[in-house]
Amino acid sequence: MVSATSNGSSRAASFRARLLSTILLWGFVAFVFASGKLWLMGVMVALFTLIGSLEFLALTREAPGRECRYWGLIVCVGFLLYVLFQVLGSRGAFVSDDFLPEVAGVLLVTVGSFCLRLRFPIEGDASVKAVSLALLGFVYVPVLFGGFIIRLALYPPEVSSGFWLILLVVVVAKFTDMGAYLVGTLMGKHKAIPHISPAKSWEGYIGSLFFAVGGAFAVHALSGEGLSWLAWPHVLGLGLVVALAAMAGDLAESILKRSLQVKDSGQILPGIGGILDLIDSLCFALPAAFFYVYLQSL
Known part of the structure; x- marks a missing residue:
């Protein structure tokens, strides 16, 4: 009986927490959309992208090559800053089919990660996994989410x-x-x-x-x-x-x-x-x- 009551209380607390998070989150998102401010949209996207990238880093903390993923995070920050400057400075420059920022980021993460692994001995496929995860971390959130949501915000x-x-x-x-x-x-x-x-x-x-x-x-x-x-x-x-x-x-x-x-x-x-x-x-x-x-x- 106590166990059933405890489980019921736990589910109720979880529901209240989820409801509160949902209300606050969508209230914030609605405020950004209602404002129509491009800079505010950019800040929100940058914040979500950075937190998502940090979560990816935490998820893969047991995998080899953490230094490569830290490098990927640094490139992510640079990518976000570039996007924000383009958004606030010259709206049209970032909307075209020229994906130079994304390509540059992928190149920097790939080349930089391989360079970082030069000081480690070859142990199976550890270096391959390290470079691959760093590249995935950059593409998964900064490019697919951060880059494309800004492109949509500016199109048409x-x-x-x-x-x-x-x-x-x-x-x-x-x-x-x-x-x-x-x-x-x-x-x-x-x-x-x-x-x-x-x-x-x-x-x-x-x-x-x-x-x-x-x-x-x-x-x-x-x-x-x-x-x-x-x-x-x-x-x-x-x-x-x-x-x-x-x-x-x-x-x-x-x-x-x-x-x-x-x-x-x-x-x-x-x-x-x-x-x-x-x-x-x-x-x-x-x-x-x-x-x-x-x-x-x-």
Whole structure:
């Protein structure tokens, strides 16, 4: 009896913590979007990216080559500073299909990591893992999340349109996750990928697509002139592409956490986990959205 009461109290406390974190977090995000301030968006993205990168560093602390991942973090900070200066100084320069900042970052992390491993003896594949993890740490959060969310914020040229586009991606990604949970709980019978995410079902994934498309059309309708340049067939296409990418992003973090045998990426958000737990689906959804919008405009 005591055990049941204790478990009930623990679940209630966890729910309260999750609810409070959710309210504060989305209140902050809503404030940034409502402000329409590009610099505020840049600061928020830089903050999330830096915390996410630190969480990745903590997750891989037992892996060889920590010095390489520290070097990757230094490059991450440089990349974020460059992006912020470009955003605040010359908006158009960062929007094109010129991915020089990302390419430069990848080169710096790769070459720098190999140089750092020169002073270590060869022990199996330790050096290969060290360089690979440093490169993954830079690409996973700074490039896929930080770089692409800023590109979306600046595409097309009107800032308000970019903000609406980001909101569409965020809503679709979160509706996909919510839809998969609700439909999977109510109707899920066939496990999708049990060795990666035991709770996910094919019914949940299929049902989540309807939630995702509904969320995309809702944001498009609410945006008024903000997304009027995006035709309705492309709203449908974008919703489906972002939903599928969000699913892949969620599973990618599950692979990462299961491989490293951790439950959450961090504890900065009580009841939720870490920043990586929050943005995992967006790390794949944001690039997918950018390339969809970019290609449909050609």
